[in-house]
Amino acid sequence: MKKIADYRKLLNVDKSVDLKTLKSTYRTIMKECHPDKFVNDEEGRLAAEAKSTEMIEAYHFLVSICSEMLEQQLPIYKETIANSAIQDFDWKSQVLEITFQDGSKYEYFGVAKNDYIKFINADSPGRFARRHIFHSYPYRNVLKTSEPA
Numbered sequence: 001m002k003k004i005a006d007y008r009k010l011l012n013v014d015k016s017v018d019l020k021t022l023k024s025t026y027r028t029i030m031k032e033c034h035p036d037k038f039v040n041d042e043e044g045r046l047a048a049e050a051k052s053t054e055m056i057e058a059y060h061f062l063v064s065i066c067s068e069m070l071e072q073q074l075p076i077y078k079e080t081i082a083n084s085a086i087q088d089f090d091w092k093s094q095v096l097e098i099t100f101q102d103g104s105k106y107e108y109f110g111v112a113k114n115d116y117i118k119f120i121n122a123d124s125p126g127r128f129a130r131r132h133i134f135h136s137y138p139y140r141n142v143l144k145t146s147e148p149a
Helices: 002-011 019-033 042-065 067-083 113-121 125-132
Strands: 086-092 095-100 104-109 139-144
Touching: 002 019, 002 042, 019 042, 042 067, 042 139, 067 104, 067 125, 067 139, 086 113, 086 125, 113 125
Parallel strands: none
Antiparallel strands: 086 095, 095 104, 104 139
């Protein structure tokens, strides 16, 4: 959750920001810190490159968790969590990353250690996740391959 808050602060937006406003804010910031503005200033150009890279990462991350994008991808998400088994998972710093057998990978943010322990100790991690993880935590799609490996 800290990552989300940090990125929102970086782009100076709140959690209710819509996709159009996010895009407009991002473009405005990028116009100010674009490396091409610092043609004869090597130090300024390097600083601008670092800042623009950080802004690009924040923008893409926030777009991926924006309610409009999640709503657009909801049918695919529902299909995945209902019909594809969990292949692998990893938990670090309250981020649970779940890989499904259909090739999808989702990150769930703010997953408490206690919930993670219950998840890994459950008789059926898939059932536990459907009841306590999938609809309870903010998430984003990290990867979707065309066919499972």
